Amino acid sequence: MAPPSKARTALAALREELAGEVFAPGDAGYDDARTAFNVMIDRRPAAVAQCANVTDVVRAVRFARELDLKIAVRGGGQGMASAALGHGALVVDLRRMHGVTVDPAAEAVRIEGGATTSHLDRATRPYGLATTGARTSATGVAGYVLGGGTGWLDRAFGLGVDNLIGVELVTADAERMHANADENPELFWALHGGDGNFGIATALTLELHELPEFSAALLLCPPESGPDVVRAFREVIRSGPDEVGGAVLYLTGPPAPFTLLCGALLTYVGGEAGLRELAGPLLALPHETEVVGALPYPDVQCMLDPSSGLRSHWSAECLTGLPDELVDLFRARAAGMPASNGSRHALFPLGGAVAAGPREYPVAYRDASWTVHPFACWTDAADDERATAWVRDACADVRPWSTGSVCLDLVGDEGPERVRAGLGAGRLLRLEKVKRRWDPDNVFRFNHNVAPV
Numbered sequence: 245m246a247p248p249s250k251a252r253t254a255l256a257a258l259r260e261e262l263a264g265e266v267f268a269p270g271d272a273g274y275d276d277a278r279t280a281f282n283v284m285i286d287r288r289p290a291a292v293a294q295c296a297n298v299t300d301v302v303r304a305v306r307f308a309r310e311l312d313l314k315i316a317v318r319g320g321g322q323g324m325a326s327a328a329l330g331h332g333a334l335v336v337d338l339r340r341m342h343g344v345t346v347d348p349a350a351e352a353v354r355i356e357g358g359a360t361t362s363h364l365d366r367a368t369r370p371y372g373l374a375t376t377g378a379r380t381s382a383t384g385v386a387g388y389v390l391g392g393g394t395g396w397l398d399r400a401f402g403l404g405v406d407n408l409i410g411v412e413l414v415t416a417d418a419e420r421m422h423a424n425a426d427e428n429p430e431l432f433w434a435l436h437g438g439d440g441n442f443g444i445a446t447a448l449t450l451e452l453h454e455l456p457e458f459s460a461a462l463l464l465c466p467p468e469s470g471p472d473v474v475r476a477f478r479e480v481i482r483s484g485p486d487e488v489g490g491a492v493l494y495l496t497g498p499p500a501p502f503t504l505l506c507g508a509l510l511t512y513v514g515g516e517a518g519l520r521e522l523a524g525p526l527l528a529l530p531h532e533t534e535v536v537g538a539l540p541y542p543d544v545q546c547m548l549d550p551s552s553g554l555r556s557h558w559s560a561e562c563l564t565g566l567p568d569e570l571v572d573l574f575r576a577r578a579a580g581m582p583a584s585n586g587s588r589h590a591l592f593p594l595g596g597a598v599a600a601g602p603r604e605y606p607v608a609y610r611d612a613s614w615t616v617h618p619f620a621c622w623t624d625a626a627d628d629e630r631a632t633a634w635v636r637d638a639c640a641d642v643r644p645w646s647t648g649s650v651c652l653d654l655v656g657d658e659g660p661e662r663v664r665a666g667l668g669a670g671r672l673l674r675l676e677k678v679k680r681r682w683d684p685d686n687v688f689r690f691n692h693n694v695a696p697v
């Protein structure tokens with residue numbers, strides 16, 4: 245670490261140079277700037293540079309290198325554990341860089357590094373176009389795509405990485421760089437699942453797909469009906485086209501202290517009539533609430549938005565299938581879910597375009613047919629151990645049916661073996677070589693880290 249006087253001078257210069265703002269310990273906005281979606285993350289970065297443009301990002305990286313600081317990148321702020329707010333590091337916060345430019349003729353969209361799912365979907369919708377984004381509106385698109393990216397549209401349009409056309413990066417040397425199929429192709433390959441290991445993505449270009457119509461069916465039932473709902477949902481997915489997706493989940497909601505419900509959200513790349521036909525077996529089950537119809541695609545992203553300002557923990561297991569035994573364990577575990585508006589125990593179907601997508605990328609879960617995703621939110625720090633244990637146990641329940649691969653976007657810091665299982669063991673050495681080329685000092689380490697060989 246640099247001597248205090250050098251650090252002070254460099255910080256003053258950074259404040260002067262940046263079009264955005266810098267927050268350091270002692271500044272009025274520092275605590276706000278270091279607050280993440282998950283308030284369990286309580287890191288004290290050396291400084292937070294809220295960059296307004298690419299020049300700011302370059303300057304911020306130079307500052308960090310001069311002072312020998314590691315760099316944490318913040319996009320949407322929904323990463324877990326060791327992610328965005330590295331202790332003692334410089335946080336490069338991209339939230340002010342959320343511009344989205346749609347090129348309808350090319351069926352492509354360029355998003356800046358801090359854009360969220362909501363920014364993306366609201367910009368593309370007027371053109372009747374969309375790409376696979378996350379299932380909630382505030383998730384950062386770059387963080388999501390670089391980690392693989394599974395969402396409501398993945399069975400129809402592939403994973404986030406399958407739609408990646410190009411990346412604009414600022415590297416660990418503070419150089420601006422393009423990666424696409426022609427320029428720096430090895431780096432481009434690594435960015436298809438290798439997370440933020442290779443630089444700061446100041447912009448991504450993504451492929452768009454025609455989405456003239458989109459519809460969804462949401463059913464809510466008492467938890468006792470859960471196993472029937474899961475089995476019916478399983479059958480709808482098994483026999484339906486790739487245009488059908490969604491989630492079946494247990495969730496908690498009002499009235500206080502909380503009520504456990506089972507929900508099925510069937511999404512469809514198509515109109516209401518087709519959806520009703522496909523959803524028939526689900527709609528035939530007894531239920532308390534039913535909402536079925538065409539809706540703007542961005543609206544489905546808000547349906548599962550958890551409240552912010554909560555403590556949270558989550559994980560995931562990729563599954564070979566959904567046998568009845570698993571369905572019963574899933575129901576039993578849901579009963580112990582931490583009570584709050586946001587906790588849920590979800591099953592997401594994969595298959596379709598996910599399974600058919602390119603095999604060479606560092607995304608190892610294409611062969612899984614389902615993902616289970618326990619997601620706990622709570623308010624009181626005294627519940628930390630109980631809530632995190634619930635997530636661990638929910639994953640342990642289904643491990644006999646695990647594919648062994650990991651959906652890295654949906655897990656936090658669970659150790660190097662899980663990172664290897666997420667990237668694919670055979671791909672790790674190749675990624676380590678790319679890391680050595682672009683970040684030999686492992687400056688970008690607050691991620692699913694690939695160490696340079």
Ligand SMILES: Cc1cc2nc3c(=O)[nH]c(=O)nc-3n(C[C@H](O)[C@H](O)[C@H](O)COP(=O)(O)OP(=O)(O)OC[C@H]3O[C@@H](n4cnc5c(N)ncnc54)[C@H](O)[C@@H]3O)c2cc1C
Nearest residue numbers: 319320321322323328357379384386387394440445653691
């Ligand atoms: C409520 C919620 C819903 C979610 N839903 C989904 C979902 O449906 N599907 C899914 O696949 N995942 C989902 N996720 C997981 C999410 O995709 C990952 O946690 C992702 O890393 C979050 O990115 P972020 O920018 O929001 O988070 P941040 O905390 O800002 O970033 C997390 C990490 O992403 C990397 N990163 C972010 N932006 C950049 C950038 N511009 N350049 C380089 N690296 C960057 C960095 O390594 C950073 O440490 C969800 C998470 C939450 C909390």
